[in-house]
Amino acid sequence: MATTDVKAPRRASEAGPALDVRTRARNHAIASIGSVLLVWLLVTSVFGLLDPETLPSPLDVARAIATLAVDPFSGSTLFGHVASSVQRWGLGVLAAVLIGVPTGALLAWIPPVRAAVTPVFELLRYIPPFAWIPLAVLWFGAGLTAQSAVVFVAAFPPMVINAQLGVAQVDPLLDKAARALGASSATTLARVVFPVATPSALAGVRIGLSNGWMALIGAELVVGSEGLGFVISQAQSNGETEVIVAGMVCIGVLGMLFDLALQKLSARALRWHA
Amino acid sequence: MTTETSTSTGRVPLQRPYRPPRKRGTTSIWRRGLSGRATFVIGVASSATLVAVWHLLSATALVSPLLLPPPLRVAETFWQFLTAEYLGETLVGHTAASMTIVAGGWLLGGLVGLPLGILIGWSDRVRWLVFPLFQLLRPVPPLAWIPLAIVWLGIGDPARIFVVFLSAVVPWTINSMAAVSSVDPLLIRAARTLGAGDGSILRRVVIHTATPTLVAGARIALGNAWTTLIAAELLAASAGLGFVALNASQTLSSDILLVSMGIIGVLGALFSAILRGVGRAVAPWAKEA
């Protein structure tokens, strides 16, 4: 007797040999990314359908990255610009973590503080970080402080919101149980509430870091004379499209690296968490 | 029946002597919940205090009014700006200019992202093919596309719409994908046993169930679009609220700067509130998230 002709769509092993799902997903990813790169190469370098000022070939972009790494562009090499961007970003997000996470915890833990801060916070958080750029420039001048301030403004809200969410979602029963076992308020906070709230708070930090990176690029595009955002805006005025794309690649890669690093860190910190 | 004997080490040793719970104060006054009215009163009081402090700072010239104009002057400027032109438009004109671009980019993003996301969520193969490309492009902030957009499209509306589109299309797609793939597979199986085919399941079960998440995606996309537009207007525009803010900053017109920031914030909040309302209206059955 043959097997039933039961139709079961969305099944992983429909096509031929039994490959597991991950392998098949990986093969598809390689195929799609590979073909996009191939098309890019074909329309630029091989057939020259697009002129390099519109879309440079991947080879030009690679060459531009290599050149940027050794020859100064608008004042410093690629590493100099990266260092400057990372510094401003680092300052802004560090301040956001140090202020934002405790603020969030406080907001969740102490209702009167929440009642006082929430309306103001809710009003301000709808102003996009970029709208602060002109004010930051007005207040601090077009330099490190203004850009770090914009990073701070971008990174702060998700850190507050997620830390608050993390603490608020701690089961009140745990709090009660800890107190019934004789824990003081401080002990409860440190040993029961914070561990439970950490995953959410870390998720907020992660969002904040990437928001901050985005805001920094925006700030550098508008004002300042160093950093990756400045590089691409300068390259646009010079008409060097391959440098624009090279800068975009660097921005993307760095953003991804920061995110990966934080993911690894939080995975390590949250080993107890399912 | 045999009695079960534990195979483990048996009794768990007491690790610490038991301390009886504290008698004093079960919940500290700071930790007690507040009534809705108390919350409201405290909120109003804190907001009023903030405005008062702001007023005192600039009235006593502790902070230069050039950097922080007093609240009353900001309100006055807002009133005048409603009818008087600044940089060629009234406040209404600049707001309309910004909103047109946002609407364009956001709708285009939805036109592409909504069906794409639904498709990615529905079909493994499309997801495997398209999602890696998305992941590759996602770390590049939409803003970083502005210089390239200017090279391609010049300084004008199309460049800004393009950048706004980029910022909106990602949340449209990702959330639609998440919405569709988070629909309980059991519901799909149930629909199948009730005689529904693929198309019917996608339309009547998956998209229907996913509606609240789809609307949430639209809301996030609109927020992103608005944020990105402001940045784009700082760079390449001849009208719009971001353009006003930057020019005001350069000419030290801090009152106009604060007015434009305020409007940007209020509109952002308004968009969010409207789409929350839409979400409730189209999916009354969904529990509030």
Place this chain on the structure above:
Amino acid sequence: MTHSTANRTRGPVTGSPTTGNGHDPKLEIRGVTKNFVTRAGEVDALASCDLALEQGEFLTIVGPSGCGKSTLMMVAAGLDEASSGSILVDGEPAGGPGPQRSVVFQRFALFPSRTVADNICFGMQQARVPKPEQAERLEEQLTLMGLGKFRDSYPHELSGGMQQRVAIARSLVLRPEILLMDEPFGALDAQTRLLLQEELVRLRQVHRFTVLFITHSVEEAVYLADRVAVMTRRPGAIKTVIDVPGDAEWRSSDIETAMGHPEFTQLRQRVWKLVKEEIVAS
């Protein structure tokens, strides 16, 4: 036919299965096996399973957790493909899932975005049943399941027991020939469960559908069934099929009374012993 040797135990079923009394089976599970491909390699979920249900029969399957009961059910419903073997309805290969083999799931599987009435009508809409008839059949089910008050409620507004009533109504409204129930009362509290068990017995007196019913509760299996199939531990196979005498006294009584009956207790203990052998051995 007399049931002097009441609870006759069938040995492990080998070869082609037959129904309780030798008629042509309504639903037949023939030599079904199932294995999954995972990263770790192939996993056998079901060894060969054979069962046959005659028209109108109520067959329950009990077995240790993880023995593949639910997998077997999904294959029977056409929602999963068997690795080998076949599912036959009236002697014909059954094909994909469809309303003639309606499934009631443990987790209700109600559409959260649809009201009770909409959920019940879903299958009829698929089958393009004419509107007036839909309305009529909807009313009939609402009355039958005691859901009249809740017709415009959304599933999340209902208790678990009410939700499962809706799910059962959604199946029954299609007038299925076969009802496949996958631990339908498993997610309910004990009291609701008792009520729905009795309700199911009552419903069967109205519609004589054929039921394949999975449960991990031995009482439930014995109380509801015409025959009880016990499954082995993973990879699951049918270990034994036990007849429940149709004329036993307790069958006409409610479940509490039945449970107090010595004959019921005896039968329950027998089934439990068979299940326990499998749990202990694994």
